[in-house]
Structures are given as C-alpha cells and as structure tokens.
Amino acid sequence: xxxxEFLQFLISGLxxxxxxxxxxxxxxxxxxxxHVVNFAQGEFVMLGGMFTVFGxxxxxxxxxxxxxxxxxxxxxxxxxxxxxxxxARGAPVFALIxxxxxxxxxxxxxxxxxxxxxxxxxxxxxxxxPINIAGAVAQPQSIVVVVGTLAMVGLLALMMRRTMxxxxxxxxxxxxxxxxxxxxxxxxxxxxxxxxxxxLAAVAGILITPISLVSYDIGVLLALKAFAAVMLGGMxxxxxxxxxxxxxxxxxxxxxxxISTDYKDAAAFVIILVVLCAFPNGLFGSEHHExx
Amino acid sequence: xxxxxxxxxxxxxxLSLILIGAMLLVLPLLMTSSFQMRxxxxxxxxxxxxxGLNLLMxxxxxxxxxxxxxxxxxxxxxxxxxxxxxxxxALSLPAGIAFCGLLALLLGRPxxxxxxxxxxxxxLGLGMLIFMILSNEVELTGGPDGMRVPRVVxxxxxxxxxxxxxxxxxxxxxISVWLALNLINSPTGLALRAIHDSEVxxxxxxxxxxxxxxIVFVISACFASAAGGLLALYNGHITPGVSDFLVxxxxxxxxxLGGMGSVGGSLVGAALxxxxxxxxxxxxxxxxxxxxxxxxxxxxxxRSGIVPSISKAIRSRRHDSNS
Amino acid sequence: xxxxxxxxxxxxxxxxxxGVQAADPVRIGAVVSQTGPAAFLGEPAAITLKHYVEKLNxxxxxxxxxxxxxxxxxxxxxxxxxxxxxxxxxxxxxxxxIGTSTTGATLAxxxxxxxxxxPLVSLAAGIQIIEPVNPYVFKTPHTDRMVCExxxxxxxERSFDQVALMTGxxxxxxxxxxxxxxxxxxxxIEIIADETFNPKDVDMSPQLTKIKNTxxxxxxxxxxFGQPLAVVSRNYKQLGIEIPQYxxxxxASKVYVEMSDGGAENARxxxxxxxxxxxLSEDNPLRPRAVEYTxxxxxxxxxxxxxxxxxxxxxxxxxxxxIKRADSDDPQDVRDALEATKDLPGVxxxxxxxxxxxxxxDHSSLYMVTVKDSEWVLE
Numbered sequence: 001x002x003x004x005e006f007l008q009f010l011i012s013g014l015x016x017x018x019x020x021x022x023x024x025x026x027x028x029x030x031x032x033x034x035h036v037v038n039f040a041q042g043e044f045v046m047l048g049g050m051f052t053v054f055g056x057x058x059x060x061x062x063x064x065x066x067x068x069x070x071x072x073x074x075x076x077x078x079x080x081x082x083x084x085x086x087x088a089r090g091a092p093v094f095a096l097i098x099x100x101x102x103x104x105x106x107x108x109x110x111x112x113x114x115x116x117x118x119x120x121x122x123x124x125x126x127x128x129x130p131i132n133i134a135g136a137v138a139q140p141q142s143i144v145v146v147v148g149t150l151a152m153v154g155l156l157a158l159m160m161r162r163t164m165x166x167x168x169x170x171x172x173x174x175x176x177x178x179x180x181x182x183x184x185x186x187x188x189x190x191x192x193x194x195x196x197x198x199x200l201a202a203v204a205g206i207l208i209t210p211i212s213l214v215s216y217d218i219g220v221l222l223a224l225k226a227f228a229a230v231m232l233g234g235m236x237x238x239x240x241x242x243x244x245x246x247x248x249x250x251x252x253x254x255x256x257x258x259i260s261t262d263y264k265d266a267a268a269f270v271i272i273l274v275v276l277c278a279f280p281n282g283l284f285g286s287e288h289h290e291x292x
Numbered sequence: 293x294x295x296x297x298x299x300x301x302x303x304x305x306x307l308s309l310i311l312i313g314a315m316l317l318v319l320p321l322l323m324t325s326s327f328q329m330r331x332x333x334x335x336x337x338x339x340x341x342x343x344g345l346n347l348l349m350x351x352x353x354x355x356x357x358x359x360x361x362x363x364x365x366x367x368x369x370x371x372x373x374x375x376x377x378x379x380x381x382a383l384s385l386p387a388g389i390a391f392c393g394l395l396a397l398l399l400g401r402p403x404x405x406x407x408x409x410x411x412x413x414x415x416l417g418l419g420m421l422i423f424m425i426l427s428n429e430v431e432l433t434g435g436p437d438g439m440r441v442p443r444v445v446x447x448x449x450x451x452x453x454x455x456x457x458x459x460x461x462x463x464x465x466x467i468s469v470w471l472a473l474n475l476i477n478s479p480t481g482l483a484l485r486a487i488h489d490s491e492v493x494x495x496x497x498x499x500x501x502x503x504x505x506x507i508v509f510v511i512s513a514c515f516a517s518a519a520g521g522l523l524a525l526y527n528g529h530i531t532p533g534v535s536d537f538l539v540x541x542x543x544x545x546x547x548x549l550g551g552m553g554s555v556g557g558s559l560v561g562a563a564l565x566x567x568x569x570x571x572x573x574x575x576x577x578x579x580x581x582x583x584x585x586x587x588x589x590x591x592x593x594x595r596s597g598i599v600p601s602i603s604k605a606i607r608s609r610r611h612d613s614n615s
Numbered sequence: 616x617x618x619x620x621x622x623x624x625x626x627x628x629x630x631x632x633x634g635v636q637a638a639d640p641v642r643i644g645a646v647v648s649q650t651g652p653a654a655f656l657g658e659p660a661a662i663t664l665k666h667y668v669e670k671l672n673x674x675x676x677x678x679x680x681x682x683x684x685x686x687x688x689x690x691x692x693x694x695x696x697x698x699x700x701x702x703x704x705x706x707x708x709x710x711x712x713i714g715t716s717t718t719g720a721t722l723a724x725x726x727x728x729x730x731x732x733x734p735l736v737s738l739a740a741g742i743q744i745i746e747p748v749n750p751y752v753f754k755t756p757h758t759d760r761m762v763c764e765x766x767x768x769x770x771x772e773r774s775f776d777q778v779a780l781m782t783g784x785x786x787x788x789x790x791x792x793x794x795x796x797x798x799x800x801x802x803x804i805e806i807i808a809d810e811t812f813n814p815k816d817v818d819m820s821p822q823l824t825k826i827k828n829t830x831x832x833x834x835x836x837x838x839x840f841g842q843p844l845a846v847v848s849r850n851y852k853q854l855g856i857e858i859p860q861y862x863x864x865x866x867a868s869k870v871y872v873e874m875s876d877g878g879a880e881n882a883r884x885x886x887x888x889x890x891x892x893x894x895l896s897e898d899n900p901l902r903p904r905a906v907e908y909t910x911x912x913x914x915x916x917x918x919x920x921x922x923x924x925x926x927x928x929x930x931x932x933x934x935x936x937x938i939k940r941a942d943s944d945d946p947q948d949v950r951d952a953l954e955a956t957k958d959l960p961g962v963x964x965x966x967x968x969x970x971x972x973x974x975x976x977d978h979s980s981l982y983m984v985t986v987k988d989s990e991w992v993l994e
Contacts, residue, residue, distance in 0.1 A: 005824055008854075012820040019817070037409060084588045091595035093408075094349065098548045101541060102587030109581030109650075117654040118918065119842040121874050128876070130853045137820075137854050211849075212817035213842050213874055217654070221815045224416065224537065231413040257821040261811040262428045262784055269417025276414055277402050327705035330698060428784060430793065436786035437741055438693065438719040454701075523694065528726050531693040531719035569695075570702070573687055580650055580690075 004135030009257035010250065011133070015142040015211065017249020018149040022204035023226035024233070024241035025153065026197035032173035032236050033193030036085055036096050040104040041201055042223025043111070047073045048202025049214035050111060053120040062123070070202045076107070077198025081191050104219065111216040119215035122206065141210045148207045152200060153242060165192055173236070221265075228268045232275055234285025244283070247271065305473040308556055312469055316462040326454040331567055333454060336461040337523045339562035340468045342546040343555055344515020347472055349544070350553030351481065352508045353488035354404065355412045358419025359516050359543050364426055364535025365392045366517025367524035368433060371441045376432070381444045385521040389514050396513035397506065404505045419540050427532035438531030441524045457526045464522060465559075468515060472555050475511065484508055516543075549590055551597025560598050640683035641676065641944045643668070643934060644709035646699045646724070647738065647927070648716040651691025652785065652814055655841040656716040659912070659924030660738055661686060664713065666915055667931050677938050689715050693723035700724040704731040710944040711937070711953075713930040714738060716923070718786050725752055734937075734950040736930040738923070740864075741790055745973040753953055753973045755929040755963055756922075759787070759838075761978040762863050762885045763795040766836060769883070769983060771802050775833035775859070779808035779826045781819075781847060783839025788812075791838030791863050808832060812843050819843070819850045827856050834858060840865035848878030859883065864981070869919030872989050879986045886984045886991065887963050889925045894993050901980070904932075905962045922963070929961035 023041055030038045051072050055065025084099050091099075126140030160166035171179040172189045180186050205214065212218070229248045233240025248268040255267035275283060323329050345359050369388020373379035379387060403414045427436050444451040451460070475481050483504045486494035495501045524530045533539075542565055550561025568586065572579045594601035645664055648657035668684040676682050685707045689696035696715045703709050704727060711734045715721055718741030725744075728735040728751045737744050737754040744754050770778060780795060782788040788811065799806055808829040810822040826835060835858050837847050844866045851860060852875075860882040862871075867886035872879045888895065892905035908928055909920040936959055937952035938944050956968040956975060964980030984991045 005828055008824040009821045012818045016817050084592065088592045088595055091591065092552070094355070094544070094548045094552060095591045095595045095597075098545055099588050099591045101545065102584045102591070104584070106581050106584030106588065109578065109584055112650060112654070113577045113581070116916075117649075117658040118870055119655075119845070119874060121845075121876065130855070136824075139853050208817065211846075213845060215655075215842055217652075218815060224420075228413055228417070231410055235409055253818075253821050257825065261813075261822050263424055264816075265813055266417075266421050266424050269413075269420050273403075273414055273417050276406055276410055280406050280410060282410070325705040327698075327702045330701045330705075334694070334698065427789075430789055435789040436717075436719055436784075437743065437790065438722060440722075527694060527697055527723060529693065529697075529719075529723040531723060533692050533719070534694065536692075570698075577649070579688065 005257070007134055007136035009253045011136055011138045011142060013250030013253030014246065015139075015145050015249070016252065017246035018146050018242075019204050019208045019245070020222070020226050020229045020248050021242040021245025022149045022152060022200055022207075023222055024229040024245045025156070025238055026200040026204075027226060027230045028236060028238050028241045029156075029169075029193050029197040029200065031230075033169055034085070034190045035093075036100065037227070038080075038194075038197065039097065039100040039223055039227075040080060040107060040219075041197065041226060042219025042221070043104050043107040044073050044077060044198045044201030044219075045205035045208070045222055046111060046214060046216060046219040047076065047107070048205030049122070049209035049218075050115055050120070050205075050216070051202075052206050053122060053209070053214065054115070056122070066206050069206065070199055073202035073205075074195040074198045077194040078191050081194040085194075086187065086190075104223070108216060108219065115216055117216060119213045120209075121213050122209040124210040139211065141207075145207045145211070148203065149242075152203055153238070156196070156200070156238070165189070169193060225268055228272050231282055232272055234282030237282070237284045240282060240284035305477065309466070309470055309473070312556075312559070313466060316466065320455070320458065329454045329458050331570065333457050333461050333526055334523070335559075335563045335566045336458075336465040337519045337526070338543070338546065338566055339559045340461075340465055340522075341516040341519035342543055342550070342558035342562045343468050343472050344512040344519070345543050346547045346550075346552065346555065346558045347475065347484075347508050347515070348512040349547050350551075351476060351484045351488060352505055354505060354509070355408075355544070356415040356509075356512070357412050357537075357540050357544065358415035358417070358422070359512070360535045360537065360539035361419035361422035362392050362396065362513040362516035363520035363523075363539060363543070364422055364532065365395070366520030366522075367530045367534045368426060368439075368520075369517070370521045370524045371439045371530050372432070374442045375439070381442050381525060382446060385518070385525065388521050389517050392517035393510050393514045396510045400506045400509040400513075401502075404502065404509055416537065416540070419535065419537060423532055423535045423537065426535055433532070436532060438529055438533075441528050441530055443528065444525055451525075457522075461522055461526070464518065468518075469555055469559075472515075475508075476555075480504060480507060545587065549587065549598060551600040554597065554599045557597050557599035564598070640681040641678060641938065642683050642685060642707060642709040643931070644703035644707055644712040644714075645684060645686045645927075646689050646696050646703070646712065646714035646720075647686070648691040648720070649688035651689075653691040653716045656738070656923045657688070657691070659916075659921035660714075660716060660927035661688075662915060663908075663912065663924040663927045664931055666911065667928060671935060677935055678942065678944060682935075685709060689720055691717060691720070693717075693720040696720035697723050697727060700727040700735075704728065704733050709733065710946050711736065711934045711949045713927060713934065718744060718790065721754075725749060728752065731946075732950070733946040734934075734953055736933055736953070738926045738930060740787060742794075748971060748973050750954075751950055753933065753968065753975075755926045755933070755961070755966075755974070755976075757864065757887065757963070757976065757978065757981055758974065759790045759794045759863070760798070761981060762838075763791065763798040765885050765978045765981045765983065766861055766863075767795070767798040767802050767804060769861075770799075770804055770834060773834075776803065777805050777807045777831045777833050779810070779829065779832045779835045779858075780806055781810050781812065781822060781826065781835055781837045783814060783843060784811050785814045785839060787863075787865055788839035791865075795836060795838065812839070812847065814839075814841065814843060816843050816846065819847050820854060823847070823850050823854050823856060826858075827854055832858050834861055836861045836863070838863035838865065842874075845871050845874035845876075845878075848875035848882060850878070852876070852878035852880075861885075864922060867922050867984075872986055872991075877989075879989070882986050884984050884986065884991075885981050887922045887925060888980055888982060889920055889922050889962050890991050891982060891984055891993050892920075892962075894991075900960045901962075901965060904960055908962050925962040929963050929966070932961055933959065933966060 051069030124141040229244035233244030256264040373384025546561035551557030687699040718739040721737040742758040782792040941948040941952035959966040964976030966975040968975040
C-alpha cells in the first residue's frame with residue numbers, strides 16, 4: 001500500500017513536472033538569446049491548447065489543428081519580439097520585465113474575449129485505459145507528456161548542435177557583440193528564440209490539455225512555477241530547467257501526498273528558498289561575475 | 293555629479309514636498325464626489341507602498357516580487373490585533389509595522405544574499421507563502437472570505453468617512469515622501485546608490501553592502517505594511533487578495549512605469565495603475581487587454597519611466613533653447 | 616467559441632459605449648467578477664444582465680422610463696469591488712446594485728451600501744452576507760449551509776456515516792468545508808478523510824489516492840467551483856475509485872459533466888432547479904421562467920445554462936419587480952419593496968423575503984440530481 005501510494009504521487013509529480021520543465025525550457029531559450037525573462041511564457045502554453053481546441057471545433061483534424069496552433073503561437077512569439085521587445089532593446093531589465101508582464105496581460109485579455117472564461121478539453125492521444133504500475137495508476141496521456149517533452153528536448157539539443165541557426169543561437173548567448181561582429185544576424189536569431197520558445201510552450205499546452213483542461217487564465221501560475229523551476233536549475237541551463245521542473249512537480253505531489261494539500265503550491269517555493277540558500281545560483285548555475 | 297546637481301537635488305526635494313502638499317490641499321476643491329476622493333485615498337496608499345519598493349529597487353537595485361506579502365501583513369495586523377490580542381486598531385497599525393519590519397529583518401538576511409532573478413524568485417516565494425497562510429488559516433484569518441476590520445476610535449471619535457481618510461492617508465503619504473527623500477540624501481542613501489551602481493565597487497570602497505541592503509529591505513517592508521494597514525482600516529474589510537502575487541506585480545509596475553529612483557514617479561505610477569482602469573471601463577471586455585498594451589507602450593517609449601523620461605525631455609528642450 | 620468574432624468588433628464596442636441614452640433612465644448598477652479567478656462565476660452573470668436589461672427596455676422599461684445597466688468588472692478583487700461600489704452609489708447614482716460574485720468581495724462592499732442607503736443584491740453564496748441581516752443587503756444563491764444540509768440529509772438516509780471531504784482552497788471550497796463539517800457533526804457523520812485542492816490544480820491523484828486508501832469511506836463530497844471539479848472527477852475515474860461521489864452546486868453545470876470525460880457518471884450533484892428545468896412538472900410555478908432562461912442563455916452563448924448566470928437573473932428580477940411594486944426608483948423605496956417580495960418565482964427558487972430573511976429561498980429548491988449518460992436525471 002505504502003509503495004503504491006508513493007508511486008502514485010511520483011507519477012502525478014512527474015507528469016506535472018515535465019510540463020513545468022517544458023515551459024521552463026522556453027524561458028531558458030529566450031533568456032540565453034536575449035537576456036529577457038519572458039513572463040508571457042505561460043500564455044503561450046494556454047494559446048497552444050486553446051488554438052488546438054478551437055481548430056478542432058472548426059472541424060479540422062487533431063494533427064492539423066495542433067500544427068496550426070503551434071505555428072500560430074510561434075508567430076505570436078515573433079510578433080511579441082518584433083513589436084514589444086525589440087523596440088525596447090537596451091532598456092533596463094525591469095522595463096523589459098514590465099513589457100513581458102504587459103504582454104501576458106494583453107494576450108490573456110484578448111484570449112478571454114475570444115474564448116470566454118469556460119474551460120475546454122482535448123481527447124487523450126493514447127486512449128483512456130489507465131495503465132497499472134505496481135498498484136499505482138498512470139494515465140496514458142501522462143506517458144505522452146513525458147515522451148513528448150523528452151522528444152522536444154532531444155530535438156532542441158540536436159538543432160542546437162547540428163544546424164546553423166542553433167550554432168548562431170549558442171554564439172549569441174555566449175557573446176552578443178562578438179556574434180554580431182562575425183556577421184550573425186542577431187535580430188533574426190533572437191526572433192527565432194522567441195519562436196522556438198513559443199513552440200515549446202504551445203506543444204506543452206497541447207500535451208497537458210487532455211489532463212489539466214485549458215482556460216484563458218491557466219498561464220499565470222504555470223509561468224510562475226516554471227520560472228521557479230528555471231531558478232532552481234540555474235538560469236540559462238537547459239538541462240537545469242528540465243530537472244528543476246521535474247523537482248518542482250514531484251515536490252508538489254509529495255507535499256500534497258504526505259504533508260498538506262493546502263500548502264502544495266508553496267512546496268516549489270520552499271524548495272527554492274532552501275536550495276538557493278545553499279546554492280545561490282541554482283543547482284546547476286555557474287557563478288555570476290560582476291564586471292567592474 | 294556636479295555641485296549644481298546636488299543643489300538642485302536638495303532644492304528639488306523641498307520642492308517636491310511642497311508640490312505634493314499643495315496637491316493634497318487643492319485636489320479636494322476640484323473633486324465632485326466622494327468616489328473621486330476614494331480613488332485618491334487608494335492612490336495615496338499604493339503610492340506609499342510603491343515609494344517603499346522604489347527605495348529597494350530604484351536606489352539599492354534589488355527587486356522584490358513579494359511586497360504584497362508585507363502589504364498583506366500590515367492589512368491583517370489591524371484586523372488580527374483587535375480580534376486576537378485585544379489591541380485597539382490604532383495601536384495595531386504600528387504594532388503590525390514593527391512586526392513586519394522584524395520579519396523582514398529575519399528573512400532579509402538569507403534572501404538578500406541572492407542576486408537578480410534569484411532574488412526575484414525568492415521574494416516571489418515569500419509573498420506566495422504569506423498569501424497562502426492568510427487564505428488557508430481560516431480559524432485565524434477567516435480564509436478567502438476575509439475578515440472585518442474594526443473602526444479606529446480615538447478618544448471617543450470614530451474615524452470614518454472618505455474625507456477623513458483622505459487627510460489621514462494624504463498626511464501619511466507626505467510623511468513617507470519626506471522619509472524617503474531624507475533617506476536618499478543621507479549617507480545611507482549614498483551608500484545605496486553606490487551599491488546600485490556596482491556592488492563590488494561599493495564593497496571595495498568599504499561600504500558594508502549586506503547591511504545597507506538589509507536596512508533598505510526592512511524600511512521598504514515597513515512602508516508596504518503601513519500602506520496595507522491604512523487601506524484595511526479605511527476599507528473596513530480585508531481579504532487575502534491584498535497579498536496576491538498580482539498585487540506585487542502591480543507595485544513593481546507602479547515603480548517601473550513611474551520611474552525607478554524617482555519618488556514622484558512612484559506617485560505617478562500608482563495614480564496611473566489605480567485610476568486608469570476607471571477610464572478603461574468604457575472599453576468593456578477589452579479593459580485588460582488595453583491595460584497590457586499601455587504597459588508595453590509606456591515602457592517602449594519611456595524606457596526609464598514616465599517621470600524621468602519627461603523631466604529629461606524638458607531638460608533637453610531647455611538646454612536647446614539656452615544654446 | 617463563436618465569440619472569436621467579437622475580436623473583430625472592437626470598434627463597434629467603442630461606439631456602443633459612446634451611445635446616448637434617452638433622458639432620465641432608471642439606473643441599476645452591477646459589479647461582477649468578469650476576470651480573475653472568479654471569472655467563471657462572473658461572466659455568465661454579465662451576459663445575463665446585459666441581455667435581460669435590453670429585454671426590459673424592449674418591453675417598455677420600468678416606470679415608463681428606459682433602464683440603464685451600469686456594469687463594472689471587479690477582477691475578483693475586494694478592494695476594486697469596493698471602489699466600484701462607491702462609484703455606483705456616488706457617481707452613477709443607481710437605485711440598486713447587483714453583485715458581486717464572491718463572498719469576500721461582497722463583504723468588503725457592504726458598508727458602502729449601508730452608508731449610502733442603497734440596496735445590494737449579492738450573487739455570492741456565503742451565509743455571512745445575510746447573517747446577521749443588514750437592512751440593505753440581499754442575496755440570491757442558496758447558502759453553502761443549505762447545500763451541506765441537503766447532502767448530509769441524504770448521507771443520513773443512506774447511512775453513510777463515514778465520509779471524505781474533497782474541497783477547494785478558494786472561497787467557495789473553504790466555506791463548503793466549514794459548513795459541511797458542522798452539518799456532519801450535527802448528524803453524527805464522521806469525516807475520516809479531509810483533502811483539499813487548489814483552484815488551478817492540474818492533477819488531483821495524490822489527494823484522491825489518499826482518500827482511496829482510507830478504509831471505510833462510504834461517500835466522497837466534492838466542493839468548490841470551476842475547472843478543478845472536472846479534473847477531480849476525471850482522476851476519480853482513472854484511479855478506479857468506486858465510492859459514491861457527491862458534489863456541491865459548483866458542479867451543477869454542463870461544462871463540468873462534459874469536461875469530466877465520463878468521470879461524472881453517477882455522481883450526485885446538489886443542483887438548483889435551473890439545470891433540470893425541463894424535468895419539472897408542467898404545473899410547477901417555477902417552470903416557465905427557468906425554461907425560458909435556459910433557452911435564452913443557449914441562444915445567447917451557444918452553451919448550456921449556468922446557475923451562476925441564474926443568480927444574476929434572479930437579482931435583476933427581484934430589483935425590477937421591487938421597482939414596479941414600489942412605483943419608484945428611490946433606493947429607499949426599492950429596498951422596502953425588496954424586503955416585501957412575496958411568492959416571486961425566480962430561476963433559483965420561490966422568493967419570499969422578510970425583515971429576518973434576505974435570501975427568501977430554502978433548500979427545498981435544491982435538487983439532488985444524478986449524472987446519467989452525461990445528462991442530469993432527477994431521482
């Protein structure tokens with residue numbers, strides 16, 4: 001009994017954790033390319049799920065609707081960069097944060113007008129028959145979430161290493177000025193990072209909707225948790241973001257299971273407060289050196 | 293920094309106090325209803341909290357995404373003081389501020405070791421924890437439905453009515469501005485600005501960076517809790533919503549929109565964020581979308597904030613006409 | 616979904632806002648939570664109010680004058696609600712006010728109406744709103760206490776004496792938990808598992824696993840509102856829990872049933888009559904309005920009727936009925952007439968107000984309905 005209970009909490013935590021991880025990864029991609037913390041990341045997750053729901057309601061096949069949703073969200077990501085972030089380049093960090101918070105309010109506001117306050121679902125991609133693992137039950141969609149997120153991470157890693165765009169992204173994140181000097185089109189690269197990050201979030205949104213349902217305001221808390229996950233893993237570290245996400249998800253499920261469901265949402269932040277006291281730059285972060 | 297700048301700053305400080313005082317006196321003459329007066333009360337209160345946060349953000353360069361937590365502690369202390377400790381509401385306010393300052397002192401030590409985004413997430417967590425305690429401990433706080441705040445009675449005189457509160461909060465704002473300006477121009481303020489420019493350089497010059505950061509963190513928490521307490525006393529009923537994460541974001545937005553490092557800017561930022569939605573009601577369901585849009589546009593076109601951007605524009609124009 | 620079209624109508628919204636009303640209308644104010652965590656409650660209320668005020672005007676208005684609805688969104692925030700309450704009584708000079716959607720924000724507004732002597736009809740469930748009775752404060756939804764009474768009566772009848780609670784950490788959930796704990800105690804029912812969920816929880820399996828593994832649970836009572844309720848029922852099914860499932864009135868919406876993906880099957884829900892309007896007998900005086908509103912809401916939104924919209928329908932009905940009977944739109948007269956409301960069939964119940972009772976309905980207008988093949992069945 002005790003073991004199956006633990007397993008059940010673990011499965012629940014992993015499912016949620018991988019989603020946090022996917023969103024956290026999106027934070028990291030943008031941060032690395034432009035040093036912007038994009039608080040509208042959670043809204044991209046919502047848009048991914050919502051657009052797909054909307055596409056299906058228009059009669060499109062699941063896959064077509066999903067691809068369109070991802071493309072549309074990516075486009076919105078690029079628009080966000082072109083019309084809000086780029087015009088303010090060089091502005092103080094706080095100004096950029098306010099811009100992304102403004103963008104998240106704007107997107108959420110429009111989404112509410114477009115989709116209403118109700119919540120929607122998507123059919124599970126792997127059917128509804130629960131899988132029994134040593135007395136614990138896993139939803140087939142949970143496995144889709146885990147596999148899907150891992151596949152995205154794999155693809156991203158591959159892209160970073162093998163393609164010109166990826167290499168340029170890495171160069172830009174290492175040294176913006178130097179990469180400009182060697183002829184990298186930084187504007188294009190940063191726009192790409194917004195698109196990639198929006199794609200990651202949109203896919204996460206599509207994967208999680210069959211489990212968590214989607215409504216216009218799911219993004220806020222998701223972005224906060226993912227932001228926490230990023231910090232836990234160490235800013236700018238893709239692997240750290242994913243692991244941070246999983247830790248936050250599992251930590252929450254264990255808190256809900258063994259301590260108190262009332263304070264479940266606090267788990268992530270308590271873990272972070274404790275971890276940051278020991279590792280001020282996150283688990284995998286490198287020390288930040290101030291240039292004098 | 294030239295001598296001229298310093299002189300201008302000292303004169304400017306006096307001037308801004310006089311200006312705010314004059315505004316407090318004149319505004320009631322222009323107001324036609326107690327609704328407008330209520331808006332002013334809410335603006336004064338939020339401006340107090342924003343000025344406190346600005347000391348932390350604009351002068352010491354440290355961000356806090358959890359200031360609504362301190363705001364909430366102040367608000368709940370004036371409700372809990374009377375119901376749990378039998379304190380009078382008027383006494384609960386300073387008690388709450390003191391408690392909040394103590395809490396900030398204890399928590400600030402480990403938290404302020406963190407930098408940049410790490411500090412942001414730590415303070416965010418702190419604020420969330422306070423919010424959760426306020427909404428989960430139903431026995432103590434009444435939970436999400438909130439609790440009643442008894443009226444302040446001073447020697448038999450019941451403090452009520454929006455006009456009374458206009459003067460109380462207005463004077464509180466004036467005192468806050470005065471305190472903030474004094475702090476900025478004190479040796480502590482100089483040390484803070486040094487920290488803002490470069491922590492490493494400041495510490496090389498012998499500034500005890502950790503101590504000064506802690507001082508300003510405690511002060512800004514006290515400002516927030518004082519503001520929260522006043523709002524609770526004025527409203528007469530308080531819900532955990534006062535300490536919501538979104539209120540923290542609102543406070544940061546007020547500071548950044550108005551202008552970091554500008555005390556007057558925080559007042560302008562607070563006025564904008566509180567009053568703007570009242571005009572945006574004509575947009576109906578597009579209200580929030582427009583608020584977001586305005587935030588983006590302001591930051592794109594006035595990246596150092598409204599007040600610094602405008603004063604810079606005026607200065608450069610004057611410069612042009614002089615030459 | 617058809618609301619997407621509205622995005623295109625941005626300009627239109629602006630022009631309508633600038634339209635000029637005919638001279639000296641009867642003004643009714645409203646504050647609802649159209650955004651924020653309580654938007655799920657406030658949005659159907661706003662849709663309902665706009666539609667029925669329009670309809671009132673088509674039928675000639677009130678007192679021979681047009682009716683003007685002054686509607687504000689408090690964004691689910693108590694301080695904002697109070698600001699709009701002040702604006703309504705001070706600047707808009709309304710005769711009566713409807714709102715707001717949550718108990719906490721309503722409580723924060725009350726003293727504004729008390730001081731201005733303008734009547735308020737709240738759309739929130741909390742019993743503190745009308746107990747003790749404030750002369751100027753009324754409300755339309757059943758209280759959480761009534762819901763818990765109704766469920767605990769059934770638990771007693773079926774001799775379920777060990778039950779589990781699964782409630783939200785939001786205002787509604789907390790209040791349901793408190794009231795149900797009291798009602799259970801009163802009837803000697805033991806609560807042997809007490810779990811909670813957060814308003815945006817993605818997965819409730821840990822909590823439900825704990826309930827599942829608690830031996831001797833006869834029934835589970837779920838209380839709260841919105842999206843998490845559907846997730847609870849989904850996880851309930853996925854975990855293969857066989858214990859009877861009971862829900863508070865927060866689940867009395869078709870969206871809950873549809874989104875629970877079969878997990879709501881056989882769940883017993885305490886529902887206002889609105890959800891089973893067409894199953895009421897033909898001679899039931901409550902039937903006509905409920906059926907008409909159900910149809911109107913579907914025509915308006917393409918979605919099934921929401922009981923939260925129904926509370927707003929009743930609030931507007933109570934106020935317009937009071938204005939007619941008082942033959943005046945003076946706030947004091949409206950208040951007196953509201954308190955004198957007798958045998959008024961609304962969509963939530965038959966309203967009978969008095970100086971001691973500012974709700975005017977009891978738990979007899981709450982029905983226990985079962986979800987069968989994704990439909991509400993009255994048993």
